[in-house]
Amino acid sequence: MSLRINEEYCVACGLCLVHCKNGAIKENDQTQLYYIDPDRCTECVGWYDEPKCYSACFLSAPEADPFHKETKEQLLVKWKKLHPSKNPIVT
Ligand code: SF4
Numbered sequence: 001m002s003l004r005i006n007e008e009y010c011v012a013c014g015l016c017l018v019h020c021k022n023g024a025i026k027e028n029d030q031t032q033l034y035y036i037d038p039d040r041c042t043e044c045v046g047w048y049d050e051p052k053c054y055s056a057c058f059l060s061a062p063e064a065d066p067f068h069k070e071t072k073e074q075l076l077v078k079w080k081k082l083h084p085s086k087n088p089i090v091t
Contacts, residue, residue, distance in 0.1 A: 001043060001064050001065060001066075001068055001069045001070050001075075002024075002036060002038035002041040002043065002065045002068035002070070003036050003041055003043060003051055003053065003054065003062045003063060003064060003065055004035070004036050004038075004062070004063060004064075004065035004068075005025075005033070005034050005035055005036055005053075005061050005062055005063075006060075006061050006062075006063050007031070007033050007061075009057075009059040009060060009061035010033045010034055010059070010061040011059065012027075012032050012033050012034060013058075014034070015056045015057060015058070016034060016053035016056055016057055016061070016062060017034060018056075019052040019053055019056045020041075020052065020053055021044075021047050021052075022040045022041060022042055022044075022047075022079070022082055023040055024036050024037045024038075024040035024041040024042075025037075025053060036053075036062070036065070038065060038067075038068040039078075040078075040082060041068075042075040042076070042078050042079040042082070043070075043075055044090075045072055045075040045076050045079055045088075045090070046075070046076060046079030046080070046083065046088040046089065046090065047079075047088075047089055047090060048089075048090055049090050076088060
């Protein structure tokens with residue numbers, strides 16, 4: 001399952017941005033808040049055993065996105081497509 005950023009909590013501090021190794025977190029040009037691209041978010045499967053943006057956020061703005069439910073296996077397939085020349089560190 002991809003994560004999404006709850007805009008009610010996000011203050012655009014950018015802490016999540018520097019922790020995402022998938023390049024999934026982007027800035028909304030209109031609101032200047034951050035959002036997560038579900039095509040790039042693997043819930044950190046492949047890199048870590050927990051979502052890094054969630055643990056980095058003091059305001060708990062990243063949350064599970066119920067509109068993008070995926071199994072761990074599907075997330076790993078997505079990770080491999082994003083990083084074809086790498087091996088996953090955590091599966
Ligand atoms: Fe990036 Fe991981 Fe957060 Fe997804 S859960 S947006 S991959 S840091």
